[in-house]
């Protein structure tokens with residue numbers, strides 16, 4: 001039972017109807033039988049190739065350009081394995097860019113999806129809602145407030161919308177301040193405002209620029225070493241902030257912290273650096289906003305601000321992706337005036353029933369900390385990369401701008417073959433897809449192979465199997481045969 005309502009109502013009777021749940025359990029078992037047939041990487045099936053090609057053509061026509069990957073799933077998978085509509089089976093190391101953290105055909109997800117089907121409406125909103133949206137927000141805040149002052153959650157449908165709400169909260173609190181600070185190479189989503197803040201020229205091509213953004217360097221160990229240590233790098237950046245503050249006194253509303261950069265290259269920061277920047281914000285009346293849309297759940301703590309031990313500084317925090325429904329959280333002090341945040345949809349019933357399962361599973365124990373399951377997965381991933389580097393040193397030439405051939409944190413994993421060359425890294429991702437691994441690239445140069453695996457479903461023994469496929473893919477690219 002993943003859906004809740006008040007006792008004594010007709011709805012309560014429906015949600016607790018034993019015969020319905022017995023039928024659901026039968027369905028879950030049946031799905032499990034199909035799921036169990038997916039056991040290893042498989043080539044596409046020749047007989048359905050024509051139908052699948054047609055699907056791809058249709059998908060390309062609708063979108064106006066071909067899909068980046070011929071990636072349409074059949075609707076069934078097993079843990080980290082997913083069956084595609086061409087009959088092939090692949091390791092899903094991308095999970096829709098970090099969404100399916102519970103893996104494929106997870107019985108708990110299937111049951112939560114069935115529970116959602118009982119409700120009278122599909123969508124919930126700010127004017128009528130089921131209680132599940134409330135429990136979802138309540139649970140998020142319960143976790144978030146353990147190590148921060150976050151007190152309220154506004155639920156919404158996408159990461160970009162959560163960020164749009166966050167920026168409004170910051171603007172209102174610090175009105176009329178209208179500038180924002182952000183890290184170089186940050187990513188914040190694809191709405192008009194977020195595309196302007198995100199530090200990617202391609203992402204804002206043709207978009208009129210109305211948002212006033214000043215960029216600050218992300219932590220960079222090489223640069224810090226070249227300057228003479230972390231303190232020098234901190235001093236340099238604080239000096240930049242002081243210049244911005246002097247130039248735009250009273251006009252800076254917020255500093256957006258992507259605490260581990262996602263699209264920017266899975267770059268991990270330094271806690272002292274972040275602390276110095278956040279203290280600057282506190283001293284100068286600038287909101288500290290953590291964009292945890294990619295980091296939430298998957299670092300070595302549930303929130304990346306907990307990993308860096310910076311929760312007390314956070315005024316606003318946004319989460320999304322694996323949470324299914326997205327949220328903007330804020331402290332009591334930042335609770336906006338009525339009218340600022342609303343919208344037709346908060347999400348679909350299933351977003352909340354599955355989102356609640358996700359929160360249960362994340363907090364079940366054993367996942368977090370330096371000795372937790374997510375850290376262990378990262379260590380195994382690093383071991384596989386190290387073995388690949390040792391076996392094929394020519395695929396891993398010395399590369400400027402990286403701190404080791406693999407990096408990231410917890411379930412954010414990257415490695416850097418072929419000197420981080422964009423063409424070769426993209427070719428490696430495409431070839432990996434053919435060889436049975438779904439992955440993607442990240443970074444703005446050097447470029448990296450990026451993985452966001454379903455750590456709540458993945459087994460440690462899956463890793464060598466994933467890397468067998470990766471090795472085949474890299475071999476093809478190295479030989480110029482991809």
Ligand SMILES: Cc1ncc(COP(=O)(O)O)c(C=O)c1O
Pocket residue numbers: 097158159160161163187188189190258262263291292293294295320321
């Ligand atoms: C850090 C960060 N912020 C915001 C977003 C936007 O989320 P969405 O794509 O759900 O709008 C993303 C998506 O990749 C992200 O990584």
